Amino acid sequence: MALGELSGLPMGEATRDAFGRALEELGATYPNVVTVDGDVGNSTRTEWFANAFPERGFNVGIAESNMVSVAGGLASCGKTPVVASFAAFLLCNAFDQIRMSVAFPRLNVKLVGTHAGISIGEDGPSQMGVEDVALACSLADTVVMVTSDGASTRAATKAMLEHDGPTYLRCGRPKVPVIYDGDVPFTIGKANTVREGGDVAIVANGLMVATSLDAAALLAKEGIEARVLDMHTAKPIDEEAVAKAAEETGAIVVAEEHLAAGGLGAIVASTVVRTKPVPMAFVNLGDSYAESGDPDGLLEKYGLTAEAVAAAVRGVKG
Amino acid sequence: MSEKPSIEELEAKADLLRCHAIRMTTEAGSGHPSSSLSAAEVTAALYFGGYLNVDPANPTMPERDRFILSKGHACPILYAAMAERGYFPVEDLMTLRKLGSPIEGHPNLRRLPGIEASTGSLGQGLSIGVGQALGCRMDGHANRVFVVIGDGEMGEGQVWEAIATAAKYKLGNLTAIIDQNGYQQTGSTKTVLDQTPFADRIAPFGWHTQTINGNSMAEVVSALDAAVAVTDQPTMIVAETKKGAGIIPILEELGDSNLHGQPLKPEWAEKAIALLQS
Numbered sequence: 199m200a201l202g203e204l205s206g207l208p209m210g211e212a213t214r215d216a217f218g219r220a221l222e223e224l225g226a227t228y229p230n231v232v233t234v235d236g237d238v239g240n241s242t243r244t245e246w247f248a249n250a251f252p253e254r255g256f257n258v259g260i261a262e263s264n265m266v267s268v269a270g271g272l273a274s275c276g277k278t279p280v281v282a283s284f285a286a287f288l289l290c291n292a293f294d295q296i297r298m299s300v301a302f303p304r305l306n307v308k309l310v311g312t313h314a315g316i317s318i319g320e321d322g323p324s325q326m327g328v329e330d331v332a333l334a335c336s337l338a339d340t341v342v343m344v345t346s347d348g349a350s351t352r353a354a355t356k357a358m359l360e361h362d363g364p365t366y367l368r369c370g371r372p373k374v375p376v377i378y379d380g381d382v383p384f385t386i387g388k389a390n391t392v393r394e395g396g397d398v399a400i401v402a403n404g405l406m407v408a409t410s411l412d413a414a415a416l417l418a419k420e421g422i423e424a425r426v427l428d429m430h431t432a433k434p435i436d437e438e439a440v441a442k443a444a445e446e447t448g449a450i451v452v453a454e455e456h457l458a459a460g461g462l463g464a465i466v467a468s469t470v471v472r473t474k475p476v477p478m479a480f481v482n483l484g485d486s487y488a489e490s491g492d493p494d495g496l497l498e499k500y501g502l503t504a505e506a507v508a509a510a511v512r513g514v515k516g
Numbered sequence: 517m518s519e520k521p522s523i524e525e526l527e528a529k530a531d532l533l534r535c536h537a538i539r540m541t542t543e544a545g546s547g548h549p550s551s552s553l554s555a556a557e558v559t560a561a562l563y564f565g566g567y568l569n570v571d572p573a574n575p576t577m578p579e580r581d582r583f584i585l586s587k588g589h590a591c592p593i594l595y596a597a598m599a600e601r602g603y604f605p606v607e608d609l610m611t612l613r614k615l616g617s618p619i620e621g622h623p624n625l626r627r628l629p630g631i632e633a634s635t636g637s638l639g640q641g642l643s644i645g646v647g648q649a650l651g652c653r654m655d656g657h658a659n660r661v662f663v664v665i666g667d668g669e670m671g672e673g674q675v676w677e678a679i680a681t682a683a684k685y686k687l688g689n690l691t692a693i694i695d696q697n698g699y700q701q702t703g704s705t706k707t708v709l710d711q712t713p714f715a716d717r718i719a720p721f722g723w724h725t726q727t728i729n730g731n732s733m734a735e736v737v738s739a740l741d742a743a744v745a746v747t748d749q750p751t752m753i754v755a756e757t758k759k760g761a762g763i764i765p766i767l768e769e770l771g772d773s774n775l776h777g778q779p780l781k782p783e784w785a786e787k788a789i790a791l792l793q794s
């Protein structure tokens with residue numbers, strides 16, 4: 199069954215495509231924006247911006263750590279560099295450069311990691327960013343966003359350009375269902391409730407928002423009404439929304455396409471413990487790397503399905 | 517290996533590996549055939565020209581030679597060589613990139629015996645090779661480590677750090693080969709990042725260097741012979757190649773002389789294989 203089918207969501211665009219289009223469109227309004235690429239602009243879609251504004255696109259070659267520090271230099275001259283690569287190569291290859299050339303000096307660099315998660319499929323685990331959210335969230339005073347669909351990614355792209363300071367936006371490779379039609383309410387640090395429900399709250403990000411809506415459709419047939427929160431900002435976390443969900447539903451499941459350690463689950467759990475402790479369950483990639491395969495087969499094999507989310511809900515309610 | 521195969525036999529092997537690489541990526545519907553094809557002569561010479569002392573039946577034999585494909589996306593050519601050398605059945609090649617298959621989109625040493633390094637994030641293979649060359653030397657093995665690097669991959673600063681380290685330790689048991697096919701993902705290396713001439717830049721670090729036509733089997737074989745004769749410094753072979761070598765007319769017809777990361781559609785794959793077999 200295709201993602202979003204159970205909850206009747208139409209298929210939409212890939213979040214990397216939405217990011218690329220939004221950046222190209224916003225280029226004229228934000229004259230300080232420049233892109234720094236590491237020979238993957240045709241994958242991350244920053245080439246659309248660079249083709250539209252050739253004098254504002256830099257490609258340093260396959261050299262991620264250099265790329266990030268170059269962006270730091272551009273930012274310290276008042277530019278707003280958008281630095282995109284595969285999430286795995288950006289965060290993992292250039293982490294010290296992100297720390298020393300971006301986060302520590304608190305420069306206005308916009309990091310964008312595409313090809314996140316196992317849903318990239320056939321290219322396999324070396325190309326799958328599954329630690330990026332943990333790494334990005336570990337950086338002090340850095341905004342971390344993981345968007346769920348095209349419209350919210352466009353809104354996040356604008357919000358990241360408006361924000362003064364380091365940001366990380368995580369995007370995916372495959373097409374994902376439309377979560378928002380029309381205007382998206384998008385404020386950094388404010389979760390969106392995409393389904394109301396009082397029996398349990400599912401907090402999700404990325405493509406797991408659609409999966410969670412599918413799970414909610416399954417659960418509704420069993421008489422369980424699940425609230426689904428699109429927690430598009432992992433940092434700063436929307437503490438109020440988490441506390442309210444815990445208070446009003448009494449059980450929380452967190453679903454994400456990321457390793458267990460340091461991801462959304464860990465962040466929400468620490469928030470729940472501090473505000474309103476309730477039983478929790480987690481749907482994520484656990485503590486192991488995946489493999490090559492077709493995206494749907496991988497999501498199934500590694501337990502990122504509507505059925506897995508529904509089972510976690512039953513467990514936590516049980 | 518006992519008898520050294522002739523240049524003609526090795527050329528035929530290289531084209532056989534090319535056919536496998538094309539078939540398997542077309543079947544998978546994704547992958548990097550053009551990046552595989554430029555390295556066909558080097559890979560065939562290493563696995564079948566008597567240079568790689570490995571035993572598929574005993575893939576962890578400590579004194580074996582090591583082959584690291586640092587440009588891991590070109591792994592179809594490596595898998596083809598491994599299958600022909602007897603690591604696994606040739607039929608398994610067609611499971612490339614399929615769920616459950618150890619023949620993954622990029623080499624994964626935890627899943628496939630005979631893979632010496634998990635690669636796919638460019639820039640790290642030569643450093644791993646330096647570590648293996650140091651380790652093997654400590655253990656007194658008279659073996660050799662071979663590393664194949666992409667010319668775009670040379671943009672990673674880490675490769676240059678490894679070049680310096682290998683020279684410092686005079687790693688005479690390390691041979692690196694740059695597959696200089698002139699292209700990287702977003703265009704030609706001339707437009708993205710031109711670091712040629714590689715030999716002139718690398719020799720001053722303390723490396724023995726040679727620059728050859730990397731798609732000429734005769735030149736590859738004599739360069740490897742010269743490299744393995746050097747034992748007091750690391751050796752670099754700059755292999756000038758063509759991306760998609762062997763099926764250049766097909767790339768021309770498709771109007772893309774890079775064709776990076778694109779499998780051939782079945783009808784084009786058939787044409788390409790016919791060309792290689794003609």
Ligand SMILES: Cc1ncc(C[n+]2csc(CCOP(=O)(O)OP(=O)(O)O)c2C)c(N)n1
Binds near residue numbers: 668
């Ligand atoms: C660290 C890292 N950055 C980016 C990529 C994405 N990528 C895969 S292949 C490639 C181009 C490689 O060019 P080259 O080394 O010249 O190899 P070729 O395909 O030409 O043989 C890029 C940028 C990667 N795999 N690893």
Ligand SMILES: [Mg+2]
Binds near residue numbers: 695697
């Ligand atoms: Mg190249």
